[in-house]
Amino acid sequence: MTTAPASRLDRAIRLFEFLARAQQSVTTAPRTVDGYEVAWTRDMPRHPAVHFAHWDVVPEPGAEIGHVDRLDRVRPPAPSSEVARWLEAGCDDPDVVPKLALEIPGPVPEGEDAEPEVLLLADHPRIVPAYERWLIGWTQWADRERVEKPVRDAYGALFAMQAEAASNPEEKELVLAVGCLVWKPADHPVVRRHLITVPLRIDLDPASGTLHLTAAETVDPLRLELDMLDSGLTRSRHISEVRELARTYAHHPLDLAAIGEVLQRVANSLDPDAVYTETENPGRAAAPTAEVTLAPAVVLRRRNHGLVEVLERIREQLIDAESVPEGVLPLVDPDHRPPTVADPAPGALVAVDDEVYLPLPVNDTQLKIVQRVDQNAQTLVQGPPGTGKTHTAAALLSHLLAQGKRVLVTAQTDRALKEVRAKLPEAIRPLSVAVVGASREDMADLKVAVNTISQRAIDFDGDASVRKIQHHLDAIDRLRRSRSLLHRRIVDVRSAEVTKHEQGPYRGTLAAIATAHNADEKPYGWLRPLIPAEPADQPPLAAAEMIEWLRLLRDDRLSADEPAAQEVLADPATLLPPADFAAAVAAESQARADHEAFQGGRGHAAFAAVRAMPPGDRTVLRQELHRLADTADDLARRREVWMADALADVVSGRGQVWWNRATQLQQLTQQAQPHVQALGFTSVCSTGPDLAPLVALARHLREHLNAGGKIKIAADGTPVLGVLAAKPVKAARDLFAHVRVDGNPPTSVAAIDFFLAWTEAGRLLAALDRAWPASVVIPPEDTFDERLTWHVTELHQLNRVLALGADLAQQDQRLAAWRLPRPEWADLSAVRSYAALVDAAATDDHLLVTRAAVDAAVEPVAGLIHDPAVSPVVLALAKAVVDRDVDGYAVAVHRHARLIEARGQGQYRDRLGSRLQREAARVHEAIAALPEDDVWDDRLARWEHAWAWAVTGVWLGNRQVADLNRLQTEISEVEQTIRHHVEELSAERAWRHAASPSRISGSARANL
Secondary structure, three states: OOOOHHHHHHHHHHHHHHHHHHHHHOOOOOOEOOOOEEEEHHHOOOOOOEEEHHHOOOOOOOOOOEEEOOOOOOOOOOOOHHHHOOEOOOOOOOOOOOOEOOEEEOOOOOOOOOOOOEEEHHHOOOHHHHHHHHHHHHHHHHHHHHHHHHHHHHHHHHHHHHHHHHHOOOOEEEEEEEEEEEEOOOOOOOEEEEEEEEEEEEEEOOOOOOEEEEEOOOOOOOEEOOOOOOHHHOOOHHHHHHHHHHHOOOOOOOOHHHHHHHHHHHHHHHOOOOEEEOOOOOOOOOOOOOEEEOOOEEEEEEOOOOHHHHHHHHHHHHHHHOOOOOOOHHHHOOOOOOOOOOOOOOOOOEEEOOEEEOOOOOOHHHHHHHHHHHHOOOOOOOOOOOOOHHHHHHHHHHHHHHOOOOOOOOOOOHHHHHHHHHHOOOOOHHHOOOOOOOOHHHHHHHHHHHHHHHHHHHOOOHHHHHHHHHHHHHHHHHHHHHHHHHHHHHHHHHHOOOOOEEEOOEEEOHHHHHHHHHHOHHHHHHHHHHOOOOOOOOOOOOHHHHHHHHHHHHOHHHHHHHHHHOOEOOOHHHOOOHHHHHHHHHHHHHHHHHHHHOHHHHHOOOHHHHHHOOHHHHHHHHHHHHHHHHHHHHHHOOOOOOHHHHHHHHHOOOOHHHHHHHHHHHHHHHHHHHHHHHHOOOOEEEOOOOHHHHHHHHHHHHHHHHOOOOOOEOOOOOEOOOOOOOHHHHHOHHHHHHEEEOOEOOOOHHHHHHHHHHHHHHHHHHHHHHHOOOOOOOOOOOOHHHHHHHHHHHHHHHHHHHHHHHHHHHHHHHHHHOOOOOOOOOOHHHHHHHHHHHHHHHHHHHHHHHHHHHHHHHHHHHOOOOOOOEOHHHHHHHHHHHHOOHHHHHHHHHHHHHHHHHHHHHHHHHHHHHHHHHHOHHHHHHHHHOOOOOHHHHHHHOHHHHHHHHHHHHHHHHOOOOOHHHHHHHHHHHHHHHHHHHHHHHHHHHHHHHOOOOOOOHHHHHHO
């Protein structure tokens, strides 16, 4: 008959309520904090090195609870030896000012009867001033020490609490406690304990030494603790609401507003007249009215398993969920059959061929019980006493633990539980945490189990566990093969004489193989006493490896170099090759010579500033200075009369007049060029004393002709000036008389234009002549074009001078930006010397680079030279680098390479020897004892044949007719060993599950 869901829920709720009340009736919780180690935050010094989250701003969720920085104790200033003699006491106490004694004993006099001298302070006037000077420093130290000592005391207290909790995590726990309840209800003991706790971690920063206080990770952010109150005081329905509020608390535990609300609600739920005060001071006097204060504190206490609280929480969860979990249903409904899924984990069951092994021997019925538990959620085993139920339970426990399951074992008596525990294999027994009995022995067993589990969890190494499991599996597999081999040998005993075999190079029956084997006794018999009892089919080393190993054993050079090769050497790949080192030393030497060539320039006032410039800027500076000096040199070599004055004026900053002259010349040449170009090769001349009237006549005549007027020309090309001639033509009589264009009077517009261009060009060229200084002699030229060309050429040179001046001004600005002094531009040799400063600075840089390149050769060994075990060749190499000894460096590098080679050869020899010793120890011993014996050359040349012969000899020995009883005994021994490995395998699997970090977390270890 199936029970209704509502009835199941009601039964479950009432069951856990009954269990909680029953547990509460037998449990007595601490009522006060008197038995705890408490560090109240009110007692913490207010110092920058100490901080708790509630002291200033509202802390964020997840922020640290507080921290205390480590302050090193500063020793007081030591008095001089002279002053120290006169001090009455020590100077380590900041609260006691050291004082001078008025008198002290003097030196002990010689002689038995001499009285010791007494020194008076008044007779030593220098002591008091020296003491007063020292006292100033001591007073400053004392002021600081009085401030910092409470911080160190607080740090020491928290450090000691953290150390105690870490050394005994199973028994002690650290918590942050808030909400100190001080209350004396009627007919109830005095209560003085905190209502809210948060598991706490104190972590030490290894670098700074700071202690960081943070909340440990737990399921519930706050723990409401009411176990110090009798159950009659905690039945308010509001307590459940407060518990839920604590479970969903999302603020910092020292958020005064948030935690205050929780504490206020707890107080009101306990006592309608309760008072909550937000203060760091806990209440003192207990009264009938409950008083709750914030009173934060760091508490170190014994762990309280809180079984009552757990049972009550389960009851509340059942009420909230309104359903009964699958695992709880069988407790309230015997007819319920939970669904199960077969566990594929092998656990402690190990199949060896056709048999199944467990850590404990079981019969078929017991094995079926274990297998049935794997397939069903509930299994009932019944049987009278002595039928093996306890043994079966122990075997089943071993299997379930090896599968990674948690198993709860209960019985009506402690004796039954102890018997089950005693039956467990010894390797698995510590996993049994027995909470039965109260004797000293029972508590010792409990402590051993808890400590073992905790230590195994601390020492857990997942990779090592996997290796151990695989080791046992491999051992079981080897034993399986051995057992199978023994079974086969029993079968083979009867058929050995007729069966043909193939063993190494031998073929045939046992008798035939034995005959052939005896025939090879002479060349290979030397190996018989040296071969292992159970040799592998193939030799541990090939013949070539054996010969090489023997050669290395005989190598005298290796023997001589090997001790030195064991010393500390450098990584050969990091060493600079000798050729590169020689090149680097040569480069440094050349750089030093270049550096010394510029030694004189380093005294220049601008050198330090030039040296400090970036290399790119220095290169620009040098190029610019050389360019300016080259330009000035080129201009100074020119023969123009005006050039020297222009250069002097421009370089000295007085070039404005030349700028004005260049502007004027530029304008005049631009105006003259069109007129000179218009004339071309046309010849124009004038005999008139004054050109101005002629120019006016020419323009008037040109206007006449442009207006359509005509000029009558005679046969000789002269104009006809008759009565009928136009007035402008008649007025131009003087023009026609004095002006000739290409030999004719200007009677056409083109001729008149040529004349006008000629007169204007002449005027502009005359102005150009006047624009130059009076000292400049204008050379006579035949044509206007030649005259203009001369002026253009001279103007170009003047522009070069002025461009030089502009470059100098721009360079002055650059020098000012670089904070360099201005050179004497007029002194070209000084300018070039200035530019040479860049080369001097470059040689400095190059010398540093080449020096660093040489010094870099010592870097691979720099970290080794102070090692006590360093090789002398490393020291020689470092000294060669320091001394720039190219030959010494090459010798050291070659010697170092030889030692590295010797080390490799020695290691290779040892690896070969180790392999040989591991599989053929006596062969190794015989050869290593007398490697110089020539007999080994012939033997090792046929090493592989000798090994095959020796293996065949062992094989023949194993194929002799064996005693069947002895074979059966061997099988029993193998099976016993298999069972031992099964036990160890099961234990390792169980511990791998039980001690893994996923199972034993920090909170789980604390629960233990």
